[in-house]
Amino acid sequence: RPGTTHATSDPGSAPLASESGLVVPVGRGDGCPFDPPAGVERVRREQPVARVTLWDGSSCWMVTRHQDVRAVLGDPRFSADATRPGFPFLTAGGREIVANNPTFLRMDDPEHARLRRMLTADFMVKKVEAMRPEVQRIADELLDRMTDGRSAADLVAEFALPLPSLVICLLLGVPYEDHEFFQQRSGILLSLRSRPEDIRTAQQELHAYLVRLAGSKRERPDDAIVSRLVARGELDDDEIASMGRLLLVAGHETTANMTALSTLALLRNPGQMARLRNDPSLIKGAVEELLRYLTIVHNGLPRIATEDVTLGGVTIRAGEGVLCTLNSANRDDEVFPGGDALDVGRDARRHVAFGFGVHQCLGQPLARVELQIALETLLRRLPDLRLDVAFEEIRFRHDMGVYGVYALPVAW
Numbered sequence: 001r002p003g004t005t006h007a008t009s010d011p012g013s014a015p016l017a018s019e020s021g022l023v024v025p026v027g028r029g030d031g032c033p034f035d036p037p038a039g040v041e042r043v044r045r046e047q048p049v050a051r052v053t054l055w056d057g058s059s060c061w062m063v064t065r066h067q068d069v070r071a072v073l074g075d076p077r078f079s080a081d082a083t084r085p086g087f088p089f090l091t092a093g094g095r096e097i098v099a100n101n102p103t104f105l106r107m108d109d110p111e112h113a114r115l116r117r118m119l120t121a122d123f124m125v126k127k128v129e130a131m132r133p134e135v136q137r138i139a140d141e142l143l144d145r146m147t148d149g150r151s152a153a154d155l156v157a158e159f160a161l162p163l164p165s166l167v168i169c170l171l172l173g174v175p176y177e178d179h180e181f182f183q184q185r186s187g188i189l190l191s192l193r194s195r196p197e198d199i200r201t202a203q204q205e206l207h208a209y210l211v212r213l214a215g216s217k218r219e220r221p222d223d224a225i226v227s228r229l230v231a232r233g234e235l236d237d238d239e240i241a242s243m244g245r246l247l248l249v250a251g252h253e254t255t256a257n258m259t260a261l262s263t264l265a266l267l268r269n270p271g272q273m274a275r276l277r278n279d280p281s282l283i284k285g286a287v288e289e290l291l292r293y294l295t296i297v298h299n300g301l302p303r304i305a306t307e308d309v310t311l312g313g314v315t316i317r318a319g320e321g322v323l324c325t326l327n328s329a330n331r332d333d334e335v336f337p338g339g340d341a342l343d344v345g346r347d348a349r350r351h352v353a354f355g356f357g358v359h360q361c362l363g364q365p366l367a368r369v370e371l372q373i374a375l376e377t378l379l380r381r382l383p384d385l386r387l388d389v390a391f392e393e394i395r396f397r398h399d400m401g402v403y404g405v406y407a408l409p410v411a412w
């Protein structure tokens, strides 16, 4: 077995040096906030399937090459069932979330497929494409309000976060007045620093709210997702609440942070921003490239082997955990030459920012529509958009399962 490499569970803290001299922090490093941690490129080259030690002293494998990440995520011998002993959790909080109330994100087929299938029609490309006018209206209204009589604002609070928040509330049939309640709880569930007891409380509050919501839809049905799940009659209210929670948490911070970080990445690369502004037909490809370049789900996706599997020259034994490092795979030179640079004209479609295999992001058609509209509208309506603080003053979120910024002060 190759030498053990350490992974820190707190992406904000200093990385630990491994016995073999390789440094592998989970999450982002101290270098450019858009790049994977320093050292990962070398791990990918020299030790593509590396043994790492986690925060609780347990060991698992870290997979860093694009081909190996896809191999693991596409192989049913690797399970996403987090109740299996030895499943690699990045934090104590992560273990708490699953122990209390698992969602289909951490289940295997056929149970995973049975539950996911109930939502596929709602997130199909055709269905989501039909929402473009609605998403455009929301984007325009938010920008009308943000720019009304002002020349500066926090893009996160006024645009990047409320846009996906409004859309997901609409889809689920959650009254928008309650979106702050959700935003706050989903923030706790996604934060790597949350204490297990806070996670338990946030989860219970969200769950209780969603059970009540399901009950109210039984009395007064509508055509949003929660009401339709109730009408199907196949799930009890607890199961419906778990699905709703997964969608609310997955649908908030992900798209919000992608919107904010994409804007920042374009402001840092004015040549690329000008190219996109001059040729809006590049927007679809540019969003794929931004998904690749930023890879906001930056901690490894966890799996556990159910059989012995040989990969990258090592044998992963049944019962051993694996972390699939998406931000490394998306910078793999074999697939994305010069991948450390943002190039809005690149064909980035093979990126794994949405994962790969049966758990590949259910919400990706929606995330794409939201991001394309948000960025196109922002560039078109605010031609003088610029940062309102020095780049060095921006505070990046290292405390979340999803990478992002606390605020993005901009002016126009």
Ligand code: HEM
Binding pocket: 080, 104, 105, 106, 116, 168, 246, 247, 250, 251, 252, 254, 255, 258, 296, 297, 301, 302, 353, 354, 355, 356, 358, 359, 360, 361, 362, 363, 364, 366, 367
């Ligand atoms: C799964 C990323 C937006 C709902 C995933 C996974 C990734 C991901 C990497 C795979 C997790 C794994 O295999 O362990 C993203 C990114 C987004 C985004 C980068 C935004 C840019 C959304 C949105 C929704 C959503 C808007 C829904 C409203 C889901 C669901 C799953 C999932 C339900 C679980 C799928 C399954 O287990 O079958 N997402 N996501 N995501 N995502 Fe997203």
